Amino acid sequence: MQAVQVAVLAKAPIAGLAKTRLIPALGARGAARLQRQLTRGAVRSALDARLGPVTLWCTPHAQHRFFRALHETTGVNCLVQSSGDLGDRMHTAFRLHCAQGPLLLIGTDCPVLRPAHLRKAARALIDGDDAVFYPAEDGGYVLVGLRRPQPALFDAMTWSTPEVMTQTRARSQGLRVREFETLWDVDVPDDLARLDALNIEATV
Numbered sequence: 001m002q003a004v005q006v007a008v009l010a011k012a013p014i015a016g017l018a019k020t021r022l023i024p025a026l027g028a029r030g031a032a033r034l035q036r037q038l039t040r041g042a043v044r045s046a047l048d049a050r051l052g053p054v055t056l057w058c059t060p061h062a063q064h065r066f067f068r069a070l071h072e073t074t075g076v077n078c079l080v081q082s083s084g085d086l087g088d089r090m091h092t093a094f095r096l097h098c099a100q101g102p103l104l105l106i107g108t109d110c111p112v113l114r115p116a117h118l119r120k121a122a123r124a125l126i127d128g129d130d131a132v133f134y135p136a137e138d139g140g141y142v143l144v145g146l147r148r149p150q151p152a153l154f155d156a157m158t159w160s161t162p163e164v165m166t167q168t169r170a171r172s173q174g175l176r177v178r179e180f181e182t183l184w185d186v187d188v189p190d191d192l193a194r195l196d197a198l199n200i201e202a203t204v
Helices: 020-048 065-074 086-097 115-126 164-171 189-198
Strands: 005-011 054-059 077-080 103-106 131-135 141-146 177-179
Touching: 005 020, 005 086, 020 054, 020 065, 020 115, 020 189, 054 065, 054 086, 065 077, 086 103, 103 115, 115 131, 115 141, 131 164, 141 164
Parallel strands: 005 054, 005 103, 054 077, 131 177
Antiparallel strands: 103 141, 131 141
16 A cells, blocks of 8 residues: 555645635635645645655645645655646646556545545555546546556646546546545535534644
8 A cells, every 4th residue: 555655736825825716705814724724634634544655746836834834744745736737737746656656646625535535545546446536526526546647637628617527537438447435625615514514623
């Protein structure tokens, strides 16, 4: 299981940049505070899964004091996300990491993605699946794992739409794919009630 790496894509918790769709409910500073909480939780889950190395891919840069603090407290390596759209940035992570072995890639928006989910996905890759996914209720996915880079899964995708997972399935023809249960993420104000019900203390 330690052959499977984990990468976390994260925005810096900057007011006005992070979780912008939640600003009407939380304000810019409140949305930034939530981004810090969600990022800590994602890193904690990745570390607690006890798989391979955990890397935090940061935007707009890796020198934000929050990212520096996470590196100091957890030891996770912080890298800067590449330029381009989300697909370009995801593919870059797979291209670089998969030279060392399989990779699980997650964001910070799914607080119900726990270490057991990561271990189950890692096991599927070790057992021979080419790609693994946890779909999201909104039509996307909250985790993608690959044994090797698959650029067709990310090129010119209509991100942030309900068709992402459907398009991904169509592009996955010829691959051995495993899908797990559908999870939910925190994107819009209606998601906040479910987040509050979790009562998660996300500290690292």
